[in-house]
């Protein structure tokens with residue numbers, strides 16, 4: 001076998017036809033990936049592993065599932081980034097959960113969640129703190145500037161006070177707002 005032949009244009013196929021095949025494979029691959037990512041971005045995907053946990057019921061009972069406007073905020077709206085590259089990276093980290101799913105004893109039981117809630121919440125909060133609660137700010141765009149008339153006075157005051165601080169001294173949404181979608185553990 002002459003290895004260099006691998007890098008030479010094939011005798012049977014012209015460079016053009018190889019290029020066309022390459023583009024077709026690339027396009028099909030692109031759409032297949034998009035479809036997969038789309039399927040893995042629904043609550044149903046998240047709940048496939050968390051099916052015995054009360055997480056979705058908690059969202060539905062909170063303002064994020066049971067508000068006046070009929071909005072149901074999806075798991076990924078809060079837990080996955082909007083930036084496509086970061087999204088992919090976090091997806092790969094989420095897919096590490098597959099290992100946990102297979103190895104953690106009794107993971108998919110309510111008892112496990114109750115027992116490990118604090119630790120899991122800390123993990124989740126770390127993500128929100130790492131990007132200044134970017135997911136929250138994606139929807140709540142009028143917290144610091146151009147606040148709506150209807151916002152409670154105490155809320156306006158607290159938000160304004162926070163915004164006046166230097167950027168690195170500011171608190172992030174989840175520092176003040178815990179348990180906006182789930183039961184935040186006491187203690």
Ligand code: HEC
Pocket residue numbers: 062063064066067068069070071073074077078128133135136137138139140173174177180
């Ligand atoms: C997909 C959009 C969306 C995202 C993401 C989102 N929210 Fe909300 N949030 C809403 C809507 C809509 C309401 C109003 C519900 C209603 O009362 O009708 C709301 C209500 C609230 C309230 C007032 C009700 C309450 O529970 O006291 C707080 C506080 C809040 N959100 C904080 C947060 C925080 C913190 C995050 C990030 C962890 C977040 N939100 C992420 C859309 C969103």
Ligand code: HEC
Pocket residue numbers: 040041045046047048049050075076079080094097098099100101102104107120121123124125127
């Ligand atoms: C393959 C199974 C599986 C799927 C699918 C899955 N999870 Fe999980 N999830 C786990 C396991 C296992 C843990 C506990 C990980 C540990 O402690 O090592 C976990 C922990 C978490 C945590 C807390 C810890 C952390 O890293 O923040 C959050 C938040 C979470 N999952 C959200 C989601 C969301 C949102 C989705 C859908 C996009 C999802 N999960 C899909 C298995 C899964």
Ligand code: HEC
Pocket residue numbers: 133136137140143150151152154155158159162171172173174175176177
């Ligand atoms: C320094 C603490 C602090 C920070 C940081 C903070 N909030 Fe608040 N927020 C409050 C307080 C206090 C209230 C009023 C009491 C309540 O409703 O929980 C409030 C109220 C709200 C409300 C309800 C407003 C109303 O009138 O019903 C929403 C929505 C909200 N905050 C979202 C956010 C979001 C999103 C962020 C991040 C961009 C954020 N907050 C950052 C302290 C804070």
Ligand code: HEC
Pocket residue numbers: 043046047050055056059064073074075076077078079117120121122124125128174177178179180181182183184
């Ligand atoms: C409105 C934003 C929001 C939505 C929607 C949301 N989460 Fe969370 N999630 C959070 C925040 C913030 C935390 C950190 C702990 C806290 O404050 O309750 C968290 C924590 C968690 C944890 C760690 C355990 C715990 O209860 O703290 C898991 C697991 C989790 N979420 C999974 C999910 C799944 C699955 C869905 C969809 C059914 C979902 N979340 C929907 C904001 C959200």
